[in-house]
Amino acid sequence: MKGYLLIICLFMFGIISHTYANLEYKGYKRVQGCYGECYEEYVRVHGNVVEIEMAKREAALEDPYSSIRGLWAGCAACHGQSGQGVGVFPALAGQDAEYIIDRLTTYKNRGQVGPMSSTMWAQAGMLSEQDIETIGKFIEETL
Numbered sequence: 001m002k003g004y005l006l007i008i009c010l011f012m013f014g015i016i017s018h019t020y021a022n023l024e025y026k027g028y029k030r031v032q033g034c035y036g037e038c039y040e041e042y043v044r045v046h047g048n049v050v051e052i053e054m055a056k057r058e059a060a061l062e063d064p065y066s067s068i069r070g071l072w073a074g075c076a077a078c079h080g081q082s083g084q085g086v087g088v089f090p091a092l093a094g095q096d097a098e099y100i101i102d103r104l105t106t107y108k109n110r111g112q113v114g115p116m117s118s119t120m121w122a123q124a125g126m127l128s129e130q131d132i133e134t135i136g137k138f139i140e141e142t143l
């Protein structure tokens with residue numbers, strides 16, 4: 001009988017934790033009928049969810065450019081790892097955010113800057129406005 005209740009309890013817990021996995025603490029009211037082991041388990045797992053969320057947030061705080069690091073690897077293939085420029089590919093290091101944002105927006109709209117602008121059209125085309133802003137700041141502040 002006890003095992004049977006535990007199974008029901010775990011099942012309910014599964015539904016609740018699934019429903020509320022992405023929310024913080026909102027599930028508390030719903031688990032009033034979940035005592036003992038079930039409740040401990042709920043808190044244990046729920047705590048972990050919050051911990052994971054907090055860890056993610058902390059990582060994002062520590063690295064404000066985490067969202068564009070992957071993208072930058074692509075840019076770096078032409079512009080150099082530290083944006084120093086490689087051969088015909090212009091240096092980006094040392095430019096301010098406004099300049100970079102202006103250029104990328106022009107390329108995104110298929111505008112001409114230099115003789116090789118078409119190379120940048122596809123590159124800028126896949127960037128969101130948010131990406132462009134973040135990349136601009138990234139280049140100004142870190143390169």
Ligand code: HEC
Nearest residue numbers: 074075078089090100103113114115116117119120123135
């Ligand atoms: C395939 C090589 C290549 C890749 C990948 C690439 N670029 Fe470029 N980039 C170029 C070339 C070539 C130019 C010069 C285009 C022109 O003549 O207008 C350029 C120009 C630029 C400029 C303008 C520089 C200036 O001073 O006018 C910026 C800003 C820029 N790229 C940013 C980026 C960013 C950010 C990425 C990654 C999302 C990226 N590029 C990826 C080749 C590349």
